[in-house]
Amino acid sequence: MAQSLSFFVSTSHSPDFTHSYTKPFLQNPNRLFSLTKPPKQSPLILSASTDNGSGFTAVTPEYETANGTSPVAVLADSSSIIEVDAVTEAELKENGFRSTRRTKVVCTIGPVTSGFEELEALAVGGMNVARINMCHGTREWHKSVIEKVRRLNEEKGYAVAVMMDTEGSEIHMGDLGGAPSVKAEDGEVWTFSVRAYESLRPERAITVNYDGFAEDVKVGDELLVDGGMVRFEVIEKIGPDVKCLCTDPGLLLPRANLTFWRDGSLVRERNAMLPTISSKDWLDIDFGIAEGVDFIAVSFVKSAEVINHLKSYIKARSRDGDIAVVAKIESVDSLRNLEEIIQASDGAMVARGDLGAQIPLEQVPLAQQRIVETCRQLNKPVIVASQLLESMIEYPTPTRAEVADVSEAVRQRADALMLSGESAMGQFPDKALTVLRSVSLRIEKWWREEKRREVMDLPDIASSLSDSISEEICNSAAKMANNLEVDALFVYTKNGEMASLLSRNRPNCPIFAFTEDVSVRRRLNLQWGLIPFRLGFSDDMESNLNKTFALLKARGMIKSGDLVIAVSDMLQSIQVMNVP
Numbered sequence: 001m002a003q004s005l006s007f008f009v010s011t012s013h014s015p016d017f018t019h020s021y022t023k024p025f026l027q028n029p030n031r032l033f034s035l036t037k038p039p040k041q042s043p044l045i046l047s048a049s050t051d052n053g054s055g056f057t058a059v060t061p062e063y064e065t066a067n068g069t070s071p072v073a074v075l076a077d078s079s080s081i082i083e084v085d086a087v088t089e090a091e092l093k094e095n096g097f098r099s100t101r102r103t104k105v106v107c108t109i110g111p112v113t114s115g116f117e118e119l120e121a122l123a124v125g126g127m128n129v130a131r132i133n134m135c136h137g138t139r140e141w142h143k144s145v146i147e148k149v150r151r152l153n154e155e156k157g158y159a160v161a162v163m164m165d166t167e168g169s170e171i172h173m174g175d176l177g178g179a180p181s182v183k184a185e186d187g188e189v190w191t192f193s194v195r196a197y198e199s200l201r202p203e204r205a206i207t208v209n210y211d212g213f214a215e216d217v218k219v220g221d222e223l224l225v226d227g228g229m230v231r232f233e234v235i236e237k238i239g240p241d242v243k244c245l246c247t248d249p250g251l252l253l254p255r256a257n258l259t260f261w262r263d264g265s266l267v268r269e270r271n272a273m274l275p276t277i278s279s280k281d282w283l284d285i286d287f288g289i290a291e292g293v294d295f296i297a298v299s300f301v302k303s304a305e306v307i308n309h310l311k312s313y314i315k316a317r318s319r320d321g322d323i324a325v326v327a328k329i330e331s332v333d334s335l336r337n338l339e340e341i342i343q344a345s346d347g348a349m350v351a352r353g354d355l356g357a358q359i360p361l362e363q364v365p366l367a368q369q370r371i372v373e374t375c376r377q378l379n380k381p382v383i384v385a386s387q388l389l390e391s392m393i394e395y396p397t398p399t400r401a402e403v404a405d406v407s408e409a410v411r412q413r414a415d416a417l418m419l420s421g422e423s424a425m426g427q428f429p430d431k432a433l434t435v436l437r438s439v440s441l442r443i444e445k446w447w448r449e450e451k452r453r454e455v456m457d458l459p460d461i462a463s464s465l466s467d468s469i470s471e472e473i474c475n476s477a478a479k480m481a482n483n484l485e486v487d488a489l490f491v492y493t494k495n496g497e498m499a500s501l502l503s504r505n506r507p508n509c510p511i512f513a514f515t516e517d518v519s520v521r522r523r524l525n526l527q528w529g530l531i532p533f534r535l536g537f538s539d540d541m542e543s544n545l546n547k548t549f550a551l552l553k554a555r556g557m558i559k560s561g562d563l564v565i566a567v568s569d570m571l572q573s574i575q576v577m578n579v580p
C-alpha cells in the first residue's frame with residue numbers, strides 16, 4: 001500500500017542537512033526515499049518524521065553516492081527501522097523513563113468516539129486498546145471503527161489493539177424501540193414477553209430475549225433490572241406474557257440485564273443452560289477473526305470449557321493464529337470456577353456491571369481483588385471495568401468516590417482500566433481519559449516512592465524447563481532492576497512471553513518490549529508497564545543492543561549513561577550495561 005506523506009529528513013552526521021520530501025511511503029518490507037544531497041560520513045543515522053508527527057529512525061546499512069549532486073538512494077530494510085508512536089516518544093523525551101504511565105487504558109468506542117478524529121484524540125490521550133461491544137450497533141459500524149483504528153496505527157505509528165466484546169446470552173430486555181430510556185413508576189403493571197414488539201411497542205411492554213422466560217419464572221418472584229436499578233414482582237403469567245408490578249421505580253435502559261430472584265437468591269434454572277456463546281456470538285466471532293481483532297472478550301463465561309473451545313476454533317480459522325481470548329468475570333459461575341477459567345484464558349476482565357447484578361454489591365470489591373490477584377499469579381493480564389467514572393457521562397469532573405475507586409484498581413496493580421459509557425456515549429470522553437491517566441500516574445509514583453521494596457509472592461507457573469528458565473530470568477531481572485535502580489528493562493521477544501513475565505513482576509522501571517511482530521506489539525499494549533516497539537532483530541544480542549541504542553538515541557528516547565538490563569527469549573540471556 002503506497003501513501004503519499006511528507007517527510008522531514010535529518011541525519012546524525014550533518015545537522016545542517018535537513019530536507020522535506022513528499023514521497024510515496026511504502027509499507028513493508030522497504031521504505032525508499034531519496035536524498036538530494038549526499039551525506040559525508042558513514043554509518044548514517046537517518047530520522048524521518050512525517051508531517052503528521054509519527055516517525056521512524058533507520059540506520060542505513062550502506063548508501064550509494066553518485067558524485068555530489070545526484071540523488072542518493074537510501075534503502076532502509078524493515079530490520080533497521082524502529083516503530084513507536086509520537087505520544088510515547090514525546091513522553092519518554094520530555095519526562096524521562098520513570099514517569100511513563102504503567103497502567104493501561106481500554107476505551108469502549110461508541111457513537112461519540114467512532115470518528116477518525118475522535119479516535120485519534122483518544123490515542124493521543126493514551127488509549128491502549130479500543131473495545132467494541134457487539135451488544136450494540138451493526139457489523140458494518142464495527143468494521144468501520146476497526147478500519148479507522150488500523151489506519152491510525154499505520155499512519156501514526158500507534159499500537160492501539162482492538163478488543164471485540166461478545167453479546168453473550170444472558171437474559172436481557174429488547175431495545176425499547178429506539179427510545180433512550182423509559183421510566184417505570186411505582187405501582188405500575190408492566191408486561192415482559194418474548195414477543196418481538198419492534199418499533200410498535202405497546203405502552204408498558206418489554207421484550208425479553210430468552211424464550212424460556214415465561215416457563216422459568218413463578219408468581220411471587222422478584223425481577224431485577226440491571227441488578228436493582230428497577231424492581232418488579234411477578235403477579236401473573238398469561239401464555240408468553242408475564243405481568244409484573246413495579247415495586248421500586250427507576251429508568252429502564254435499552255438491553256438492560258434481567259435477573260429473577262426467589263426467596264432471596266438468584267434463580268438459575270434453565271437459563272443456566274443458555275450457551276455462553278450464542279449463534280449470533282459465533283457469527284460475531286467469525287467477523288472478528290476475519291477483521292483480525294487482537295482480543296475477543298467473552299461475556300458471561302461459566303467454565304473453562306467454553307474458553308478452550310473458542311481457542312481451538314480461533315486456532316483453526318485465524319490467519320496468523322493469534323487472537324487472545326479474555327474471559328469476562330460477571331456471573332456467579334465464573335467466580336465459582338475462577339482459577340480454571342483464568343488458567344485457560346489469555347486474560348480476564350472484572351466486568352463489575354453485570355457482576356454487581358449477580359452478586360450482592362458489597363461483595364464486588366472483594367471479588368475484584370481476588371480476580372486481580374489470581375490473574376497476577378497466573379500471569380494473565382486483567383482489566384478492571386465498569387462505572388469507574390460513571391458520573392463523567394454527564395459531568396466534566398468525576399466524583400471523589402470515583403477517583404478513590406480508580407486509585408484502588410491502580411493500587412491493586414491491575415494491568416488496565418476500562419471506560420464504558422464514559423467514552424462510548426458520554427459528553428466528556430477525553431476528560432475521562434485524562435482522569436484515568438493522571439490518577440494512574442499519581443498512584444504509581446506513590447507506589448514507587450513508598451512501597452519500593454514490597455514484593456509479592458509469585459508462584460512458579462512454568463510447565464517446562466525452558467519456561468522455568470525464562471521465568472527465573474525475568475524474576476531475577478526485575479529484582480535486579482529494582483535493586484540497581486536501572487532506568488529501563490529491555491526485552492527482545494518473539495511471542496511476547498518474556499515481556500509478560502517481566503510485567504508480572506511490576507518492576508519500578510518501565511519495560512521496553514521489542515518485537516518483530518505487529519500483532520504481538522498490539523497485544524502487549526494491554527499489559528502493565530510494557531512500552532511495545534516494533535523492531536527487527538537477530539540472534540546476536542550484541543548487535544541488537546547496539547542497533548537499539550543507536551536508534552533510540554537518535555530519537556532522543558535514551559541517552560548515554562542510562563543503565564539498562566536487557567533480556568532476550570532467543571538466548572535466554574540477561575545483560576546489564578550503560579548506554580554507550
Ligand SMILES: Nc1ncnc2c1ncn2[C@@H]1O[C@H](COP(=O)(O)OP(=O)(O)OP(=O)(O)O)[C@@H](O)[C@H]1O
Nearest residue numbers: 108109110111133135136137353354420421424425
Ligand atoms: N456501538 C455502540 N453503539 C451505540 N451505543 C453504544 C455502543 N457501544 C456502547 N454504547 C453505549 O454505551 C453504554 C455503555 O457501553 P458498554 O459497552 O460498556 O456497556 P456495558 O453494559 O457495560 O457492557 P456489556 O453489555 O458488555 O455488559 C451502553 O449502554 C450503550 O448505551
Ligand SMILES: CC(=O)C(=O)O
Nearest residue numbers: 351352353354385386
Ligand atoms: C463490561 C461488562 O460487560 C460489565 O461490566 O458487565
Ligand SMILES: [K+]
Nearest residue numbers: 135165166167
Ligand atoms: K458485551
Ligand SMILES: [Mg+2]
Nearest residue numbers: 330351353354
Ligand atoms: Mg456485562
